[in-house]
Amino acid sequence: MADNYLEKRMEEFRSVVGSAPAKAKGSLSSLLLKNRSTRGFDNSFKVRKDQLMRIVSVNNKIASARNRQVLRFSLVTEERAHLVLPHIAMGSALSEMKLPLPGTEPNAFVVICSVCEPHASTYVDLGISVQSMLLQAVEIGLNGVCLMSFDKERIKENLSLPYEPLMVLAIGKSAENIRLVDMPKGGDCNYYRENGVHYVPKLSIDDLIIE
Numbered sequence: 001m002a003d004n005y006l007e008k009r010m011e012e013f014r015s016v017v018g019s020a021p022a023k024a025k026g027s028l029s030s031l032l033l034k035n036r037s038t039r040g041f042d043n044s045f046k047v048r049k050d051q052l053m054r055i056v057s058v059n060n061k062i063a064s065a066r067n068r069q070v071l072r073f074s075l076v077t078e079e080r081a082h083l084v085l086p087h088i089a090m091g092s093a094l095s096e097m098k099l100p101l102p103g104t105e106p107n108a109f110v111v112i113c114s115v116c117e118p119h120a121s122t123y124v125d126l127g128i129s130v131q132s133m134l135l136q137a138v139e140i141g142l143n144g145v146c147l148m149s150f151d152k153e154r155i156k157e158n159l160s161l162p163y164e165p166l167m168v169l170a171i172g173k174s175a176e177n178i179r180l181v182d183m184p185k186g187g188d189c190n191y192y193r194e195n196g197v198h199y200v201p202k203l204s205i206d207d208l209i210i211e
């Protein structure tokens, strides 16, 4: 897709190589930094259906294995949140905290299903979809967390889903203070909380690259 946008960005990138990375508002790096897995929400803020629609709308613009587009999405707003909330598990690394804390529960969800028996490429599609949706959520001022720990059978039955659910996204307005921190060499990758701040250790770029 050769267009002026891409050419312009390429020129800008060339001109900043060697200097500090761009952190412009709305840039991919700023969306990625704000896209933290959020497990505590401002409960007074009710996520609307049109906001969930906007988030799910990324899905006809993304890659899909053989372009088969096997994923389908169930939008759950406040009225039906009670059908999902008791059947999800958040923050297993902080199990003693029993997240979400009372009063900070999410009131909206996107339940992602596959129309076919899932195989390896379905899970790759799922990852691309989920990350794209979470970034879109950040772009419209929301946050979320993708959940693989949930009661599939119960949620399928409660929402009368025609397909097996693969993942649940909890979406809302964040009430959390989350910070990325460098992971010490040989350190623990588990997230942790101190004085109300949720810390997420990440590997350095040097540790990620294989020589």
Ligand SMILES: Cc1cc2nc3c(=O)[nH]c(=O)nc-3n(C[C@H](O)[C@H](O)[C@H](O)COP(=O)(O)O)c2cc1C
Binding pocket: 035, 036, 037, 038, 039, 089, 090, 091, 092, 145, 146, 147, 148, 149, 150, 191, 200
């Ligand atoms: C495939 C996958 C499954 C996940 N399942 C859960 C889950 O069931 N419950 C939960 O609280 N977080 C879940 N998470 C969120 C991770 O715990 C989170 O990505 C990690 O702690 C790093 O935090 P960050 O997303 O803010 O970088 C999942 C993430 C991924 C990618």
